[in-house]
Amino acid sequence: MGKGCNFMKGKQVIAGAKTALSPSGIVLMIAFFAFGALVRSVDFPLSVGVGLTLFTFAIPSQIVLVDELSRGASIFTAVIATTLTAVRLFPLTMSLMPTLREPSTPKWQQYGLSHFNAITVWIQSMNSLPALERGDRISFYLGHCCMMMCLTVGTTILGYYSAQHLSLTYLAGALMITPIYFFLSLFAGSKTFCDRLAFLFGTLFAIPMMIFFPDLAILGAGFLGGTLAYVLGRAKSKVSDE
């Protein structure tokens, strides 16, 4: 990607890279550590772990894929399960791009930039980017993402080699980091009325959806909860405008 980025600003790249060492970055590193350990514990080679971290870079999808394949699921079932957990990348990317790109950013660069986008990067970007000049955002973002990727590849490897020394309980603890982190940082990032409702409805709707339509739980709860939150949020802002 380097060639197209002759507009990169060193200072912003470094500022972005530094945010990779924020609490959220550290938490993500531990989550990839747990993923590395998972790969080892199901007897897959290290190359699968590192390859998936580099080319997928979406921790819940990686966990689901490795988990399904190791349980002997067919390739078809494994891919369906993985792709269902990855649907969220669509709204995440669709809402990130207008904040991230410049009017002159070519399409191919936008496709390249989107590879790094997943929950942690999205939350971090939505918190930091709007405060920056538009011309600084891509540099900051790339600095953040590249640093993140190096560190998470490192912890994937570390997790792989530590797995045999960890008991199941500690391994579970490392995997527990992902949901706690997503929950807290989403909570912190939900500043508008709409976002808070979406957070609440997504949580509440997921439980009945999981009981009745387990395969579509995330999709259904996300879509229904998000839609209801948006409609109510709009209604409230109209009332307060009048």
Add this chain to the structure above:
Amino acid sequence: MSNTQSVLLIVALGFLATEPWRWLGVAFSSHFNEDDEIIKYVRTIATAFIAALVVRLIFLPSGALAESELASRLVALGGASLLFMMMKGRLLPAFVTGLGLFLLCEFLMK
């Protein structure tokens, strides 16, 4: 199938199961800017998606986490959230507490 081939296959599956959603996001975003209502709507859906994903990771986890007790997971998430609210959004202390509660519950129950 050789070992190298299966590694390449798994990595390719991981890529193909996730990346097209990102591409689709880029493609659909092209005519909008960040203040458009449709983008706000999509952002709201993204938020609800993540919340729902957390609920599933807690109630229907996979891998080593599936071997833990549901009660430990709920106590950990609840404790971390409570502390997070009380400390006005400081991530790390809440986080460490959540993890500590999880391990504590696990050791007590096993």
